[in-house]
Amino acid sequence: xxxxxxxxxxxxxxxxxxxxxxxxxxxxxxxxxxxxxxxxxxxxxxxxxxxxxxxxxxxxxxxxxxxxxxxxxxxxxxxxxxxxxxxxxxxxxxxxxxxxxxxxxxxxxxxxxxxxxxxxxxxxxxxxxxxxxxxxxxxxxxxxxxxxxxxxxxxxxxxxxxxxxxxxxxxxxxxxxxxxxxxxxxxxxxxxxxxxxxxxxxxxxxxxxxxxxxxxxxxxxxxxxxxxxxxxxxxxxxxxxxxxxxxxxxxxxxxxxxxxxxxxxxxxxxxxxxxxxxxxxxxxxxxxxxxxxxxxxxxxxxxxxxxxxxxxxxxxxxxx
Amino acid sequence: xxxxxxxxxxxxxxxxxxxxxxxxxxxxxxxxxxxxxxxxxxxxxxxxxxxxxxxxxxxxxxxxxxxxxxxxxxxxxxxxxxxxxxxxxxxxxxxxxxxxxxxxxxxxxxxxxxxxxxxxxxxxxxx
Numbered sequence: 001x002x003x004x005x006x007x008x009x010x011x012x013x014x015x016x017x018x019x020x021x022x023x024x025x026x027x028x029x030x031x032x033x034x035x036x037x038x039x040x041x042x043x044x045x046x047x048x049x050x051x052x053x054x055x056x057x058x059x060x061x062x063x064x065x066x067x068x069x070x071x072x073x074x075x076x077x078x079x080x081x082x083x084x085x086x087x088x089x090x091x092x093x094x095x096x097x098x099x100x101x102x103x104x105x106x107x108x109x110x111x112x113x114x115x116x117x118x119x120x121x122x123x124x125x126x127x128x129x130x131x132x133x134x135x136x137x138x139x140x141x142x143x144x145x146x147x148x149x150x151x152x153x154x155x156x157x158x159x160x161x162x163x164x165x166x167x168x169x170x171x172x173x174x175x176x177x178x179x180x181x182x183x184x185x186x187x188x189x190x191x192x193x194x195x196x197x198x199x200x201x202x203x204x205x206x207x208x209x210x211x212x213x214x215x216x217x218x219x220x221x222x223x224x225x226x227x228x229x230x231x232x233x234x235x236x237x238x239x240x241x242x243x244x245x246x247x248x249x250x251x252x253x254x255x256x257x258x259x260x261x262x263x264x265x266x267x268x269x270x271x272x273x274x275x276x277x278x279x280x281x282x283x284x285x286x287x288x289x290x291x292x293x294x295x296x297x298x299x300x301x302x303x304x305x306x307x308x309x310x311x312x313x314x315x316x317x318x319x320x
Numbered sequence: 321x322x323x324x325x326x327x328x329x330x331x332x333x334x335x336x337x338x339x340x341x342x343x344x345x346x347x348x349x350x351x352x353x354x355x356x357x358x359x360x361x362x363x364x365x366x367x368x369x370x371x372x373x374x375x376x377x378x379x380x381x382x383x384x385x386x387x388x389x390x391x392x393x394x395x396x397x398x399x400x401x402x403x404x405x406x407x408x409x410x411x412x413x414x415x416x417x418x419x420x421x422x423x424x425x426x427x428x429x430x431x432x433x434x435x436x437x438x439x440x441x442x443x444x445x446x447x
Binding site: 101102103105106107108143146147207 | 348407428429430434
């Protein structure tokens, strides 16, 4: 009995660790139910005792207790299943991603060693170089997917760490576009950049905002048709930095607009045109921007293309 | 930086592929490397080899990175600088490693070998 009680307390701690609220912990609810039952039993006993005799009072108290415990247990067993499933899901994502990180880093580093060898003496044929390039690209894709999944798990559990510092978004946007040039070239997509000069600095986590930019610009390239174009813009409006990225690609059907920022959501157009991606890029972008006090939104029409925007407030100027 | 002596780096990492890639790159860059595949070996080699720098993983067999740091802190090896190489998931506990005397940390999936070499060179040039 005592050990069961201890394991119950343990379970509450586990639920809390995985970001579940106290009211989502079945063991906590059991304790609450126990307290509620005893309090109502005592209350009913004294109340009922004023109007009826001992026998009827005891009977009504018993019926009441049985009712509360039955209904309560029924509800709590449902809560318990949900809690278990949530914990399992989070553990699963963390373990899988964690176990994938080491081998993926090993591939990445080994490729890097091969690349320096390749430059040093050209022992590889053109064909081999092409396949090495393919391995590298797939490896990068997988690493990005795994780190994004880990980041989502961390944000969901409230464990994300933001290292905010003041920086100029223009450099990051340019960096992100440069990084996506290769995939754009493969599809013959032109990326044009319009960055207003002299933008104010914003206070953000560099690595995380880079993820947002990579996801938004990457999506625009990904969903462009071959030979299409992508326009990236950055400007300042009312003490806010506004980013936009427009494509003339597959677009998102109107009836799915409300679900675009949901976790694991993929548009019907998306799955028809391509198969890669897990549907966490925009969910992640929204969560990260929310932390910066910013927001993200979009316009889109099926078969015509999409424009995604975000804005981040410029911090109030410090008194020198 | 014109120290004619080769700097010796101890790499404590249980994944053989990561260890091999690091070793190859650092040797190409003119460093001498020593490898250890678990925490106990890491502590032992830090004592025997007296490296100029230690690259330390956190999740290791036998003894984890924190235990290695604690061991080193109590011995004569406390002055050897330690750089932590870890996975994204360990980042919550990274403060513990810094409190135990680690100089800095790198997330393996975020860093390329080039970044690591740069960080090491930067460290030695500052010294």
